Amino acid sequence: MRFESVDDTLTARAFAPAHITGFFQIHDHKDPMKKGSTGCGVVLDGGVYTTVTAGKEIDKTEIFLNDEKVAGDTNRTVIEFMTEVPVKVESISDIPIGCGFGASGAGALGTAYALNHALSLEYTPIQLNDIAHIAEIKNGSGLGDVIGQVHGGIPIRKTPGAPSIAQIEHIPTVENEVCCVVLGELSTSSVLGNSEMAKNINMAGEKAMKKLIEKPTIDNFMHCSREFAINCGLARGKVREVIEAADEAGVVASQAMLGNAVFSIPSTTCVSELVDVFSEFGEVLRFRIRTGSVKII
Ligand SMILES: Nc1ncnc2c1ncn2[C@@H]1O[C@H](COP(=O)(O)OP(=O)(O)OP(=O)(O)O)[C@@H](O)[C@H]1O
Ligand SMILES: CC(C)(CO)[C@@H](O)C(=O)[O-]
Numbered sequence: 001m002r003f004e005s006v007d008d009t010l011t012a013r014a015f016a017p018a019h020i021t022g023f024f025q026i027h028d029h030k031d032p033m034k035k036g037s038t039g040c041g042v043v044l045d046g047g048v049y050t051t052v053t054a055g056k057e058i059d060k061t062e063i064f065l066n067d068e069k070v071a072g073d074t075n076r077t078v079i080e081f082m083t084e085v086p087v088k089v090e091s092i093s094d095i096p097i098g099c100g101f102g103a104s105g106a107g108a109l110g111t112a113y114a115l116n117h118a119l120s121l122e123y124t125p126i127q128l129n130d131i132a133h134i135a136e137i138k139n140g141s142g143l144g145d146v147i148g149q150v151h152g153g154i155p156i157r158k159t160p161g162a163p164s165i166a167q168i169e170h171i172p173t174v175e176n177e178v179c180c181v182v183l184g185e186l187s188t189s190s191v192l193g194n195s196e197m198a199k200n201i202n203m204a205g206e207k208a209m210k211k212l213i214e215k216p217t218i219d220n221f222m223h224c225s226r227e228f229a230i231n232c233g234l235a236r237g238k239v240r241e242v243i244e245a246a247d248e249a250g251v252v253a254s255q256a257m258l259g260n261a262v263f264s265i266p267s268t269t270c271v272s273e274l275v276d277v278f279s280e281f282g283e284v285l286r287f288r289i290r291t292g293s294v295k296i297i
Contacts, residue, residue: 022225025205050110100259
């Protein structure tokens with residue numbers, strides 16, 4: 001692809017939603033198409049807006065997140081897979097980074113869709129979804145977020161692997177409110193790389209999945225997630241305190257995987273009580289469930 005003049009700029013913008021995992025099981029495989037997770041999570045109306053630009057003035061690929069230059073390894077893997085043209089990727093996130101909201105998956109999906117549109121590369125949505133999944137797997141930044149993000153709502157990921165092969169089923173939902181409080185960051189790759197933790201995650205994840213399948217409701221999803229977070233040993237310290245404070249107010253909350261953050265999907269009558277409890281620990285972030293998926297904007 002050759003750009004004749006500086007006016008000859010190609011650009012496109014995409015939105016990809018956040019995905020909070022409630023519980024999961026790791027499924028290792030040497031083929032990134034088959035590696036991933038099973039589990040269940042919720043897709044939010046907040047997420048990452050990604051603009052991709054190519055042109056004569058852009059001679060090397062650079063990635064920006066919230067106006068700061070970042071390594072953007074997962075985004076880079078997406079780009080290298082799709083084109084040799086250098087591009088500028090600018091993501092603006094209205095969700096916290098490194099806190100269990102699937103920002104890396106949203107960035108990968110947004111990059112894939114915007115790049116495809118900007119350069120008219122003619123990949124299909126199915127291919128773009130798989131490319132984003134493979135980039136997450138190769139960089140250890142996520143396992144199943146991309147699958148959730150492309151389906152919207154509350155997808156139960158019943159089999160692992162890339163979006164084109166993973167089987168999902170939805171928990172019926174309207175666009176309920178999701179409340180969150182963030183206590184700090186937690187690196188996804190550091191948890192996934194700890195073999196003792198991975199063993200505990202898999203034992204607790206299997207139990208949670210069995211229990212959810214028996215009764216696939218939002219209420220049961222929150223109970224299964226809470227039990228998972230405590231059983232696998234990830235919910236400790238302040239995260240545990242927030243979960244217990246919510247218990248006292250009669251609302252089930254759990255940890256956003258994998259982050260130092262707590263989330264809940266309260267019934268409309270409990271929202272203000274939950275917000276009061278969460279606000280004692282930090283700023284309360286309020287979203288709605290997004291039943292749609294990625295979009296070019
Ligand atoms: N949209 C993005 N664009 C560029 N870099 C990103 C983006 N999202 C996350 N990162 C980078 O990924 C790293 C955090 O990855 P991590 O997977 O822990 O975060 P996350 O995706 O927000 O959380 P989780 O996967 O647990 O939901 C940080 O170094 C951050 O700079
Ligand atoms: C590993 C994970 C919890 C990190 O966000 C997520 O990608 C998932 O559910 O597989």
